[in-house]
Amino acid sequence: MLPGIKLFDLTGRVAIITGGSKGLGAAMAEGLASAGANLLLTSRNQAEVEATAAQIQSDYGNRVLGMAADVTDAEQVTAMTERAISEFGKIDILINNAGINIRGPIDELTLEEFQDVQNVNVTGPWLCVRSVVPHMKAAKYGKIINLASTLGLVGMSNRTPYTASKGAMVQMTRALGLELCEYGITCNAICPGPFLTPMNEPFAETEEIKKFIVGAVAMNRWARMEEIQGAAIFLASDASSYMTGSMVTVDGGWTAR
Ligand SMILES: NC(=O)C1=CN([C@@H]2O[C@H](COP(=O)(O)OP(=O)(O)OC[C@H]3O[C@@H](n4cnc5c(N)ncnc54)[C@H](O)[C@@H]3O)[C@@H](O)[C@H]2O)C=CC1
């Protein structure tokens, strides 16, 4: 009999999720834990990420650790990889989720703001992949998932730093998907539409966003947090074994227009 639903089972798998303390990172952490994975969650805030990890461990019973690691700092990224190896002995899955968004008209943004977004959203994932790949190559197995965005596929005004960074993530996913598949490692991206996370909450009631949710998103609503979990479990599991360099949109029909 063919494996069917068992393809989605993550029992015994080990995943690192960057930016796992809240928002989509925490939602995907719950999803992977519910499918059986052990987790190392990172964010910049030690207390916050440890609290999220402890909650998920108590809810699902898997081993879930939290540690502070800034994805833009190569030494902290190395420490993240070393911690996963020393605690779990392997890294099966990396979810490059940590990200920031700085909005504004181009002539009101600073160079520093533009560079900050590229550092967290592009350089950070690049450092994380570079760090875990030797372990994945040695194991001849790995699943890398990048959180790109619909804004890596279509444009939006007043979002130059973010759209540039997410477009880069789409292309980096394609390049890594090609480069790594001969080692048994796949790299795919999720392109989410609007989720009401701490990143978006301050803007939820603005006229711009309200008009956009009704005008651009075919389903006319924000995504529910659990609606990211299916794509994350799918791309983390053997259910997606013939996919590499792919973009999976979870966007309520936004980019179908
Ligand atoms: N919320 C949304 O509607 C969408 C989000 N995304 C992407 O999904 C990812 C997660 O977004 P949200 O959960 O909304 O964001 P969020 O702001 O709610 O959470 C971001 C997480 O990343 C962490 N983080 C930020 N900078 C970091 C750094 N330098 N090093 C380590 N951790 C860092 C934060 O501590 C936090 O845990 C981001 O890459 C974002 O661009 C993509 C499309 C839509």
Ligand SMILES: O=C(O)C(=O)C[C@H](O)C(=O)CO
């Ligand atoms: O900039 C905004 O406003 C957004 O809604 C950005 C979202 O986080 C996003 O990436 C939508 O796909």
